[in-house]
Amino acid sequence: MATGHADPQRRERILAATLDHIAEEGVAGVSHRRIAARAAVPLGSMTYHFGGMDDLLREAFTRFADQMAAVFEEYMSRAEGPEQAREAVTDLVHTLSDGPRRDLILTQELYTLAARRPEYQELTQAWMRRSRQLLERHFDPDTARQLDALIEGLALHRALDNGAPHSRALTSQAVLRITTA
The missing domain is CATH 1.10.10.60 (Homeodomain-like)
Known part of the structure; x- marks a missing residue:
């Protein structure tokens, strides 16, 4: 065998x-x-x-989080300074929202598990730390935290608004508001 x-x-x-x-x-x-x-x-x-279903799920979701973090890094690593970082964040929101529905669903499934189970909460917290560290290359920690939440929120809203998702101009305006004093 x-x-x-x-x-x-x-x-x-x-x-x-x-x-x-x-x-x-x-x-x-x-x-x-x-x-x-x-x-x-x-x-x-x-x-x-x-070792069991939990082992399989944790490893599968870890792989997914790593893939999503790599997309985030791909966009943010191109930026050289705050202005390019704002553009990268705007691009990222639209890439995520226009991307595969599969990624949106997997993200929400992971968040649902994290809301109930500490080991998945640790996984999502690690993913968020990675995202914020990339943003902190260009913005202070509080702004990075706000931007991280904005990226996910705007991407989710755009992806779920089948009628008329908001424009790139609106995304850019939201990013600018958060990143300027």
């Missing part, structure tokens, strides 16, 4: 399948059997690679 070492991508497929499943059906619908079927792996691979 083959072990997990025979298929080095198996663990990665399981994590990707977990996130895909959560995006489509929510955390409540996750089971070892469903994830194994979606990842096209034997059911035994689930316990071989992960």
